[in-house]
Amino acid sequence: MPRYNPAEIEPRWQSFWEQNKTFAAPSLPSGDKLYVLDMFPYPSGDGLHVGHPEGYTATDIVCRFARMRGRDVLHPMGFDAFGLPAEEHAIKTGEHPRVQTEKNIATFTRQLKMLGFSYDWDRSLATTDVEYVRWTQWIFLVLYDTWFDPESQRGRAIAELPIPESVAAQGENAVEAYRDAHRLAYEDDALVNWCPALGTVLANEEVVDGRSERGNHPVQRLPLRQWMLRITAYAERLLEGLDDLDWPAGIKKLQQDWIGRSSGAEVDFYIGPPAEFEDWKARRSDTGFASAAPEDALRVYTTRPDTLFGATYMVIAPEHPLVERLTTPEQSAAVTRYREAASFKSDRERTEGDRTKTGVFTGSHATNPVNGQPVPVWIADYVLASYGTGAIMAVPAHDIRDHEFAVQFGLPIVRVVEPPADAEDREAVAEGRVCFAGHGTAIASGPYDGLPTEQVKQQITDRLTEEGLGRHAINYKLRDWLFSRQRFWGEPFPVLHEVDAEGNRTGRKRTVPAETLPVDLPHLDDFKPHGRPEPPLEKASDEWLFVELDGRRYKRETNTMPQWAGSCWYFLRYIDPKNTEQFVSPELERAWMPVDLYVGGAEHAVLHLLYSRFWHKVLYDRGHVSVPEPFQRLVNQGMILGELEYTAYQSDGDEFISSAEVRENEEGKAVGPAGNVLRTVKLEESQVEKAGDHFVLSGEPAIRVDARSFKMSKSRGNVVNPDAIVRDYGADSLRLYEMFMGPLEATKPWNMSGVGGVRNFLDRVWRMIVDARAEEVTLAAEVVDAEPDEDSLRMLHRTIRSVTEDTEAMSFNTAIARMMEFVNYFTRQEQRPRAAMEAFVLLLSPYAPHLAEELWKTLGHDQTLAYQPWPTWDEAALVESTLELPVQINGKMRAKITVPADLDQAGVTEAVMANDRVQAALEGKKLVKTVVVPGRMVSLVVK
Incomplete structure (x- = not known):
C-alpha cells in the first residue's frame, strides 16, 4: 500500500529544491520585500540538537508563507565559525582549526538541508572565509578612521578632526597621538585573564569564578596592551535607537540596563598637601574643570552629589593608575599583597553583594572639595577600574556597600540625609545601624540643611561648577569594548607597528593598505600556548611578522579580533555575498535593509545585538549603509529543554522522603526534616504518576517526587539528535x-x-x-x-x-x-x-x-x-444559515432545535413551542417565563 513514507519523500523534494534553486532570492526585489534572518549558528563538532531547529522552523514558515503571498523573500544561512572550541581542538590534536571547522560546517549544512529549510544556499557564508575576513578587516579600518563628533552626534572621518593649535605646534607625532586618542578603534592597557598553569590568556567565557574552565586553575587579571572600540561614544544613540524598534520590551530593558545611563556629577578631590588646598581651589576657580582629571586630583562620578558632606573615606580600585602615587612606604607591602590577591578574582566575585568586604589603607588622604576635610583613601576590590572613574567617594550612611565596608573597618558614618517621616527603619537609620539610600532632607550639610535631595543635588553641583571643582555629568555603565584576543583562531588586525633595528616598537603605527587585504592567518607549526601572556601569533615566522613599506620596517599586530567581529555585520554580506569590490553594493543594501524579522535566542539580548547596532551606526554615519538600525523586528524563541527527569529522595534506611519535606543545605545537598543528608534516586517515567499539579511515587500518593526538565547538554545525557x-x-x-x-x-x-x-x-x-x-x-x-x-x-x-x-x-x-x-x-x-x-x-x-x-x-x-x-x-x-439551539426547562436540557440563523426571538419561541419533546415536557405545567439568549440557547421556567 502507498503508505506515507518520509524517508522516500523528503530527500526527493530536497533534491528538487536544490537542483531548481527554488528558494533563490532575486538580486533586487521587484515588489514588496521581506528579509528574514536567523541568528547564525556556531558549527560545533556535536552538530545540531533538536533545540536548534525551533527558531529556524519558525522563520521558514514565515518565509514560505510570504512567498505564497507574493513577497520577494531573502532568507540566508551561514556560520559564525571562529571560536574557542576549534582552537582548543587544534591545541589537543595539532590539526589546523580550519580543517575541523569545515567538517563541522559540512555536518550542520547537511542537517539543515535534511530539515527542508528554504534557505538561499547560494548566499551561504562562514566568518572564516578568507574573502569574508577581508571585509571584516576593512570595516575595522573604517572604525580606525572614524572619530565621534559630540556636537553633531555622529562619526566622522579622522581627517576631519579639528587639531588644536597647541598640538599642531608640537609636530606630526603629537598630531597623530591626538588623532589616536579620538579614534573609535584605539589601543589601551586593559586587563586580561592570564592562567599561569595553562600558560595562556583566556577569554571571559573560559573563566568561571576566577578559575579556568579547563583544569580549574587560578586565573589572574593582568594589564596588557589591547585594542578597544569606543562604543561608549554611541551610548546615547544606542539608547535612543531602541524607541523605534519592534523588539520585546524585556530585551530593550536589558540593553537599557547594560548601557546604564545615569545623571550626576563629576567631582575632583585634591590629593596634594592639605595646607595647599585653598591655593589649589583658587587656581581651579580660574582654570575651570578639566576634561581629564589633573595629576593632583582624584576624580569620582556620583549620582548623589547631595551626600558629599557625608563622604568619610574614598575607595579606589586595585588597578587604579594612582595606586602607587597614593600608597605610602609604610603601606607598600600590604597594598602589593592586596592587589596581587585581587588580581585572581573575577569581576562577578568582586562585586557580589553578600561577600565580606576587604580592603587596605593607602596611607594617604584626599581633601573633600565641599568642606575641606581630609578623607582617607582606601583600596578595595568591590570597586572596579572599568566602571565610572575607578574611584568612589564613600558615603556609608547612604550606600549599602559603603556601609558594610565602614562597619568592617571601623570607619566613620555621618548621616547627611534625613529620611521622610513615613520611612521604614527610621530609628535604625538614626542609630547608624542601617543606611538610608533614598531621598529626603539634607542635614549636617552646612548651608544646604533643610533642603530636599533634588534641590541639594542641583545647588551643590552648580557651586562645584562655578569653582571649577566639578560639573554636571551623564555617565554610562557601558564600557568601551575590549576588542582583541590573545588567540590564534581569529581575524588578524590590519595594523602594522613600526619597529627599530632590534624589533622594538617605536610607538608609530599604520594600517595595512585596504587594497592589499585580507591579512590572512600565518602558518604555525604548533598551536600550543607558549607560556607567556602574549598572543600565539608571536610564534609566526619573520616572513609573516615583519613587513617593509616605504622604507620603514613594521611588525604586524599579533592579537586577533574576537568572535563577535564576524557576527556584527554578516546580515549585510548575505545581501551581496560574491561582491569582490565592495562589502555590499549600495543599491542592493538600500533595497533589502533593514532586516524585517530577526529570530534567535534571548542569550544574545545584550552583547551581540549591541555590538551589531554599534558597527551599523558607524557604517551609517560614514555613508556605507542607508538605515541607522539593522534589525527592525526581533523575536526570541524559547528554549527546548530535555525530557522530564524524576528524582526521589531516600534516607539511609531506604525510606522515601516526600520532596515537599526536602530542603537544600549550604553545601547544596538535599536534607530531610531531621537535617540528615538524603540520597537522590533517578526514577523512570513508569515509576511515577501524576497527582494534580505534581508527581508522586507510583502507589505512594504521599511521596512527592521532583519532576524537572533541564537544558540539553552532553553532561546530562539528555541531548536529542535531530x-x-x-x-x-x-x-x-x-x-x-x-x-x-x-x-x-x-x-x-x-x-x-x-x-x-x-x-x-x-x-x-x-x-x-x-x-x-x-x-x-x-x-x-x-x-x-x-x-x-x-x-x-x-x-x-x-x-x-x-x-x-x-x-x-x-x-x-x-x-x-x-x-x-x-x-x-x-x-x-x-x-x-x-x-x-x-x-x-x-x-x-x-x-x-x-x-x-x-x-x-x-x-x-x-x-x-x-x-x-x-x-x-x-x-x-463563514456566516451560518442555521443554528442549533439547546432548550432548557428549569435548568435541564430537554431538546435541541435547528432554526434559521437570522430568526427573531418571536420566531425562535414559536419553533421551541412546536417541538414535540418540549410539548411533552410542558404537559400539565404552567409556563412562567421564556428567555431567548440569541445564538446560544432558550430557557423555559415552568411550574
Missing part, C-alpha cells in the same frame, strides 16, 4: 512538533510521545487525500470534483482564516490545531471536494513542506507549490 528523529519520524514531523509544543517564545520540555502524535496526524493527512487501498499513489475515492456543501465550505473558510491570521501572528501552535480540526472533520465526510483538499495542502505547506509538495503533485499539479497563491477566505461563507 538525525534520529528524522530517521524514525521524518523531518516534517520534527518541524510540526516543535511548532505545536506551545508558543514560540515559551520554554518547553521535549516529549517523544508528542513527536509520535504529530506523526500520526501527518499519516491521517496522507490518508485523507491518498488512496490507502491502491497499489500506487492515487487520489482517495472520497476526493471528488464537486462543490462543497455549506458545512464543508464553512469549515474550509474558517480554517483558511484561522491559519492565515495565526501564521501572520507567528502563533504557529494554534494554526496547527486549526488544521487538525480540519482533518478531523473531513476524514468523517463521505466526499472531500478537491478544491478544499488543495486549499488545505497549501495551508499545510509552510509547516510540513515535503508532505505538502507530494500531496500537491498527487492532486494533479506538475509545478512546486512554493509560489502558489495563498488561499483566501470568504466572509460570507
